[in-house]
Amino acid sequence: MEVLKINIPAKAHLCQQLQDYPRINDPAPLGSYPADDVIFLLKDIGPLIQEQGNEERERAMQSGRHYSEMLPIEYKPNQEYIDLFHQALKETSYRLALATAIVAETILNKRGRNVVLVSLARAGTPVGVLIKRYIKHFYGINAPHYSISIIRDKGIDKNALLYIxxxxxxxxxxxxxxxxxxxxxxxxxxYSIAGFAREFGLAxxxxxxDIAVLADPGCCANIFGTRDDFLIPSACLNATISGLVSRTIYRDDLVGPADFHGVKFYRELAGEDLSNxxxxxxxxxxxxxxxxxxxxxxxxxxxxxxxxxxxxxxKETKKIMxxxxxxxxNLVKPGVGETTRVLLRRVxxxxxxxDMASPNIKHVLILAQARGVQVIEYPDMSYSCYGLIQPMGDN
Structure with a gap:
C-alpha cells in the first residue's frame, strides 16, 4: 500500500472542482461526546428502523441481504461483564495512552498542523477523540474531527467526505x-477514495x-500504535462506549441522496454511557x-x-478457512476486537x-460461556483468538 500525500496542483484542482458542487448541509447534533471532541456526520434514523435478533439477522445476511440494512439488538452486559470491562480498562489504559501518543505524534509528523481527523464509525470514534485530545493538549492544535460511515461493499459516505x-x-x-x-x-x-476521485474528476x-489505528495485528495499516493483538476495552461494549450511536446503516428507503448514512442514537442509554x-x-x-x-x-x-x-x-484467515x-x-473474524463483535452481534x-490463559481473552471466554459457544485452543495462529460465525444454508 503506497502512502499518498496531497500535492499543490492536485489541491488547487480539488478546490476548483468542489466549489461548484452543491454544499452539503450541516448535520443535526448527535452523540454523547462534547461537540468539541467530534462531529458525527450521520443521520439519526432510530425511530424508522426496528432492531432484529442475531439469528434472524444472520440468516438474512447469509441469504444475501446486506448487513448495513439491519440493526442488531444492543447487547445488555451483565455485572460480571461490566466488571471485566472496568478491570480491562484499568490494566490497559497506559498501553492505550502510549499507542495513542505514537499514532498522534506520527500523524503530526506526516500531515503537519493542518490536519482533519476522520474517524470511521463506530470503532474509530473513541480513538479519534483520544488523538484529538492529545494533539490539542500538547500542541495547541484544535484539529477538526469528524466521525463518518464506511460500509463493506458499499463504500464510504460520499456526502460526508464531500462535506469535509x-x-x-x-x-x-x-x-x-x-x-x-x-x-x-x-x-x-x-477503493472508495479512488472511486470518489474518479467521480469528481480529481487527480x-x-x-x-492512509489509515491510522491503535492496534494493527492484521498488518494492514500505514500508521499504528502497536501490532499486538490485545483487548482494547472499547471492543467490549457497543453504543455505550461509542457516543451512544449504533453501527451505521445504509438503506435507500431511509437514506436519501443528500443524506449522510444513518445510525440510531440511543438516548435512553445515557445513564449507562461510558464513552467519556x-x-x-x-x-x-x-x-x-x-x-x-x-x-x-x-x-x-x-x-x-x-x-x-x-x-x-x-493470509492467515484463508488458512483458517x-x-x-x-x-x-466474511464468516471468519480474526483478533480480539472482531471476535468480541462475533459474540455480541452475530451467531x-x-x-x-x-492460549486459554491469556489475559487478553477473559471477556471472550465469559461471552462464549454465556452463549454456549465451543472454545477451542488453537496455538497455530498469530492472533489471540478468532471468531467463527455459524454457516447457514449454502454457506
Whole structure:
C-alpha cells in the first residue's frame, strides 16, 4: 500500500472542482461526546428502523441481504461483564495512552498542523477523540474531527467526505479506526477514495488514503500504535462506549441522496454511557505516555509506520478457512476486537484461542460461556483468538 500525500496542483484542482458542487448541509447534533471532541456526520434514523435478533439477522445476511440494512439488538452486559470491562480498562489504559501518543505524534509528523481527523464509525470514534485530545493538549492544535460511515461493499459516505472537503480544502485528511482484522475496511477505504476521485474528476493522489489505528495485528495499516493483538476495552461494549450511536446503516428507503448514512442514537442509554469515562481514563496517562512515545520515536523514527503492509491477517484467515471448511471469508473474524463483535452481534459457531490463559481473552471466554459457544485452543495462529460465525444454508 503506497502512502499518498496531497500535492499543490492536485489541491488547487480539488478546490476548483468542489466549489461548484452543491454544499452539503450541516448535520443535526448527535452523540454523547462534547461537540468539541467530534462531529458525527450521520443521520439519526432510530425511530424508522426496528432492531432484529442475531439469528434472524444472520440468516438474512447469509441469504444475501446486506448487513448495513439491519440493526442488531444492543447487547445488555451483565455485572460480571461490566466488571471485566472496568478491570480491562484499568490494566490497559497506559498501553492505550502510549499507542495513542505514537499514532498522534506520527500523524503530526506526516500531515503537519493542518490536519482533519476522520474517524470511521463506530470503532474509530473513541480513538479519534483520544488523538484529538492529545494533539490539542500538547500542541495547541484544535484539529477538526469528524466521525463518518464506511460500509463493506458499499463504500464510504460520499456526502460526508464531500462535506469535509468543502470546509477544509487546505487541510490533509487522516482516516482513523480502532484496530484491524483481515483489512476489509482498509481495502474498502482504498477503493472508495479512488472511486470518489474518479467521480469528481480529481487527480488520483488528491486525497490521502492512509489509515491510522491503535492496534494493527492484521498488518494492514500505514500508521499504528502497536501490532499486538490485545483487548482494547472499547471492543467490549457497543453504543455505550461509542457516543451512544449504533453501527451505521445504509438503506435507500431511509437514506436519501443528500443524506449522510444513518445510525440510531440511543438516548435512553445515557445513564449507562461510558464513552467519556473511557476516554478520560486513558488521557490521564498522556503525560507519561508522551515521554515514552517520543523516546521510542527518536530511537526508531519509523516505529508505527508501514509503507507496504504485509496483510498478514487476510493470509492467515484463508488458512483458517481451509482448516475448518469455511467457504465465505466474511464468516471468519480474526483478533480480539472482531471476535468480541462475533459474540455480541452475530451467531457464533466456534471460538479459536491461541492460549486459554491469556489475559487478553477473559471477556471472550465469559461471552462464549454465556452463549454456549465451543472454545477451542488453537496455538497455530498469530492472533489471540478468532471468531467463527455459524454457516447457514449454502454457506
Amino acid at each position: 472537503l468543502q470546509r477544509h480544502m487546505n487541510y490533509e485528511l487522516q482516516f482513523i479506526d480502532g484496530w484491524t482484522g483481515k483489512g476489509t475496511i482498509t481495502r474498502e477505504l482504498l 488520483e493522489n488528491t486525497i490521502c488514503q 469515562y473511557f476516554v478520560d481514563s486513558i488521557t490521564g496517562h498522556f503525560n507519561t505516555a508522551r515521554i515514552q512515545a517520543q523516546h521510542l520515536l527518536t530511537k526508531q523514527p519509523a516505529i508505527g509506520v508501514d509503507q507496504r503492509p504485509a496483510w498478514r491477517g487476510r 481451509a482448516a475448518f471448511g469455511i467457504k465465505n471469508i 457464533p459457531w466456534k471460538i479459536l484461542v491461541k
